[in-house]
Amino acid sequence: MKEHRKEYRKHVGNSFEREIPLIAGMEGPLTLFTHLVEVKNCLIWGIKKPDYFNVFMDICTEICIEYANSLFDHGVDALCIPDGGLTGSRMMPSSTLENSIKPFYKRLCKKVKGPKILHICGDIESSLKTLSECGFDAISIEEKVSIRAAKDAIGDRARLIGNVSPSKTLLFGTPDAVKAEAKKCLLGGVDILAPGCGIAPWTPLANIKALLDARNEWYDEKN
Template sequence: TPAFNDLKEFKVPEKIIEKGRFPIKHKVEERLRREYGDYLPIANQVTGPFTVAGHIFGIEKFLIWTKKKPREEIEETLRMIADINIEDSKEALRSGADVICIADPSATSDIISPQFFKEVLVPIYRYMVRKIGAPVVLHICGNTTAYLPYIPDTEIDAFSIDAQVNIGFAKQILGDKVSVVGGVPTISVLLFGNPQTVRKAVLEAIAQGVDVVMPSCGIPPRTPTENFRALVEATKCMIYV
């Protein structure tokens, strides 16, 4: 059940990052920094504004509103959610995070147009990047090929692409402006594959020009540990080739 039935009902609670699971997450970041910070980057993930809007209003309803309600109301709501992300990110950086990852899966081109992405979401992401003041990775699920020409305008440091996006084409469009990360399909390769298929995917991703080898999307809980090891080992081996 959606938490709000209208955009004007939406209010952000005071001191929101002191509520819910925010404090637990930041305590975990402090622990990760103490135990692994000397040799592993610590990333803090925030759920992006468009996806959060879908959660609190209902994604179907919010999509309809993007067509029927004044654009200014949509932008104001997304900006309010972005401010929560920014506050969370700044606390994460104080707690030990090195990188902020904005995961906005519902912003996929499967349900919104490239024009909406360009006109509404690009300015929101750029606003977040400038306020956060640290390296930012943006991940959007699905085929984001149509978004690629607009990605540099977000001012993000890296764009995490899903398995549906051709790595070589993404590199061709983004060039040296934005790093391309991802390349290893999470379902067909990491979950249902084996170390051999994982190594093959890693080699193919590197050959196509991926800047950072990573899973292409969220990792299913039952993914075999040996497949993760294969991803790391194959990537490290290629560094020295």
């Protein structure tokens, strides 16, 4: 990571280092859980064997805490934690999120010593209130989630990040389409403008630049 930090500084220059954060990515405990036992078992245990579920969540959470703090020790400014889409799917009961996931997310947020961003794919509107009570500094949403509904659910407990479509708009759209969708997100009240998920390979650089230009134009017009 220290070598990556040097490479990063070489490209952005010391004068921009404070303006451009170095954000690392790390899969969350629920995703690690599904890698170890498969999604099917994770879902079944969450409903029928919560004790099994909690044992695995405990182990996976501690692994994530240790790795996350190592990343901060090596110089990252913030950590983005994509944790699958189970919490936003109809397969995961809300009781499992509340009773068997939320406590471990709260532990992770308490013990990790730096800014934490949670990203979960899919329509997680019904889960946002619970997720925002875990202690994450920000929550990243994709374009399936209404910004207005997300803001209402989260309140001031976390910053909202998103949610320009990375495929329909950034990958296949035009710079003008990117700007239009980006400004719609800002008008809706998103705190940090960003793609709704990872940027796809072959996304035109002109479209990525249009995303930044839209943000700058928006705030220039406001001021």
